Amino acid sequence: MDNEIAGSRILLVEDEETLAGGLEYNLSAEGYLVTWAKNGREAVRLFNTEKFDLIILDIMLPFLNGFEVAEIVREKDIRMPILMLTAKTEPADKVKGLETGADDYLTKPFHLEELLLRVRGMLKRKSWYKSASENQPVYSFGNNEINFENLYCRHENKEMRITPHEAMLLKYLVERKGEIVTRKELLENVWHLNPEIETRTVDIFIARLRKYFESDPSNPVFFRSVRGAGYTFSEE
């Protein structure tokens, strides 16, 4: 395992004791330090008292459900990676999960390898983002300014807060300033998704960045499309 994510602390929130035991065994075998919470209330208590790098969160939990826990976590730490793990398969539940702040969603029953890959991907992404933000926490281009640590940004005189995924996409583009970045590359490196099925995701997020940072989003200056290739970011 990569040194940068070895020893990462994972909060596992799962009320099914046998499932939690199996997950704890596998995550520990991968070199992570796992703390198990068997209900939503315990999860919030642990989150408030200890430091974690990632949360694996079931939805149907006693006391507080997964959506409620995710909301509480997001209020305190907007960048905490949350992987929702649930038996619910309704698209509405997936949308709700992602809306309340989950970064990824895995339905039960799942494959062990897939879960471990996703956990690794999320931790690597967090680690990359953290080191990239530490080097340059505040970045300015045109009339815009973004703080990659607290995710606050300013466009002309308007202040707003962007989501962790939007910040990661922006960071990725800024680091490859002037280069053409393909959708496939973005999906694989920013979202860790299968690029064959989710091409619209990138377009939606680019449109959001244009809305936040471009004076005229229909004629973008900073986030330009390259026909048939992808996107490119330039400072002016």
Added chain:
Amino acid sequence: MRGKHSLFYHILIFIIAQIVWLSLLGIWIYWYVSNYIIYEKVGDQVSPQLLYDVQNALPFVLGLILLIGLSFFTSVIFRDLNVQLRLRELYDNFIGNVTHELKSPLSSIQLYLETMKQRDVPPDKQKEFLNIMLKDADRLQRLINSILEISAHESKKTLQNYQVCPADQLLKTIMEESFERFRIKKENYKITGSVPCEIAAAKESLKIVFDNLADNAVKYSPDDIDINVKLSCTSNKLTIDFSDKGIGIPLTEKNKIFRKFYRIKNKEIPNVKGTGLGLYQVKQIIKLHGGKISLISNIAARGASFRIELPVYTGSDKRLIKGRQESNG
């Protein structure tokens, strides 16, 4: 959400339908009255024979009856639609809950199998994993059986597959097995009293009864589990008082808890998992045994307390003889 939206649309349609009917009724009355006035004014001059009489009022009265009738039937349809919607909501919840209950042990089994396939698991751990998988498989089997047996219990009128056996040994063994299945430690339960009598019982069905009561005691006890079972009997009746020190059940829910799919919403422990079939099934089984179950008042002590009463076997139980004939037939 979908249920709430559907209900809103149906209420809206109902209100619109009522407005339409009332408007139609208004137009009908207006048309009739205005024509009547015209007839009164000019009828004599145009045709002296065309006079208002009782026969002319008949279409008006019939029209009114028709409209009122239609309005009444709309209300009936609306009421039935509401019942349908409520049933669908209950059914959707049930399917969602059962899916969750099925998927959890299945996920666990898959996880342990993949772990054993992909990792070099030490022999002692392997044994531990196998035991966990067997327990999960057992849980799956119990859930599937309980769902299948519900319809079987509903269609039966008499007890079948029963055996006449000593009640004390049978009940204590079944309860201890249930407590073990739900990982309730010996220090967390107490069985007192004895029942030196015989009962005619279907052992597998009684297992479902105590599994459900034990499962509820575990799920609704936020702190330590504390179960007390008191057994007693008279010459014709055997009583089991099953109490826990959990969050309890409000007495206002006394009758509702035995309804099919009904689930208590408790603020103290929200989001408790379950299918809403447990206590319904318990009641069905106890009824088949010729007994009854009730939630008894427990104001002083915290927790839920159920009283189960079963008939003592006297050797001349007509109900059982009939059941035996039916199962043989």
